[in-house]
Amino acid sequence: MIVVTGATGNVGRPLTRALAKAGEEVLAVSRHKAPVPDGVRRLAADLAEPAALQPVLAGAKALFLLLSGDLHGPGTGPAETVNRAAAAGVRRVVLLSTQGVATRPYGPTRIAMRALEETVRESGMEWSILRPGGFASNALWWAPAVRAQRAVAAPFADVGVPVIDPWDIAEVAAACLLEDRHLGGVYELTGPEVITPRQQAQAIATALGSPLRVHDLTRDEAKAAMTRNMPAELADDTLDILGAPSDAELRISPAVQQVLTRPARPFADWAARNVAAFR
Numbered sequence: 687m688i689v690v691t692g693a694t695g696n697v698g699r700p701l702t703r704a705l706a707k708a709g710e711e712v713l714a715v716s717r718h719k720a721p722v723p724d725g726v727r728r729l730a731a732d733l734a735e736p737a738a739l740q741p742v743l744a745g746a747k748a749l750f751l752l753l754s755g756d757l758h759g760p761g762t763g764p765a766e767t768v769n770r771a772a773a774a775g776v777r778r779v780v781l782l783s784t785q786g787v788a789t790r791p792y793g794p795t796r797i798a799m800r801a802l803e804e805t806v807r808e809s810g811m812e813w814s815i816l817r818p819g820g821f822a823s824n825a826l827w828w829a830p831a832v833r834a835q836r837a838v839a840a841p842f843a844d845v846g847v848p849v850i851d852p853w854d855i856a857e858v859a860a861a862c863l864l865e866d867r868h869l870g871g872v873y874e875l876t877g878p879e880v881i882t883p884r885q886q887a888q889a890i891a892t893a894l895g896s897p898l899r900v901h902d903l904t905r906d907e908a909k910a911a912m913t914r915n916m917p918a919e920l921a922d923d924t925l926d927i928l929g930a931p932s933d934a935e936l937r938i939s940p941a942v943q944q945v946l947t948r949p950a951r952p953f954a955d956w957a958a959r960n961v962a963a964f965r
Contacts (some may be wrong), residue, residue, distance in 0.1 A: 692752030694720035
């Protein structure tokens with residue numbers, strides 16, 4: 687059995703489907719109820735309370751570990767989940783980390799994630815670590831304003847980064863969970879192109895067949911919106927990258943091509959596939 691945490695999110699949903707399609711027994715773990723593929727079991731549990739996973743870890747061969755936004759802050763303690771998995775006999779763990787561990791190592795949330803990476807490496811389990819940059823699905827934050835006002839409100843509208851489709855992250859994670867050749871791999875994951883919020887809005891407009899206005903938020907406005915769903919430290923670390931990406935954060939990674947033997951999906955593909963959210 688493979689335990690997938692964050693199983694109803696933008697990465698967890700396609701990962702759960704991919705593993706089920708591969709014939710694996712999958713346990714989908716999430717805080718909130720949501721549909722799962724046929725044949726997949728579901729457990730309501732919160733990684734803020736690692737003991738909730740104890741009953742299922744003993745029967746698992748692998749674990750995909752994804753932290754919700756509120757668990758990225760210092761002092762949240764997700765390392766206990768890793769230690770419990772190792773003690774329960776789980777053989778393999780794949781951690782969804784973040785690109786910023788390498789590119790911005792001194793941000794508070796990056797320090798916490800780097801410590802978790804070390805816990806994974808030292809756990810005694812087989813491991814792989816995924817370090818994605820920005821997610822294409824972050825554009826879903828714009829959906830209410832697009833539906834109501836045909837407008838996108840974003841900070842740094844003309845500053846781009848190579849955002850990655852969560853489906854690509856999920857397919858790389860599935861490969862790491864199922865294939866021994868990825869053991870000990872640390873994969874930085876990006877999309878195939880640097881794309882600005884304004885260009886993302888244009889891709890969504892094209893998918894909708896309707897023009898969109900772009901309103902450039904101030905950093906303070908963006909942080910106020912983001913901290914409704916994540917710690918202030920994570921919002922600040924994210925905005926630092928979005929406002930002034932480094933050369934390393936602008937680099938297109940070959941990892942998706944290396945793992946999946948196909949190019950990473952462009953943002954326009956994500957927009958076309960998710961256009962219903964913006965109607």
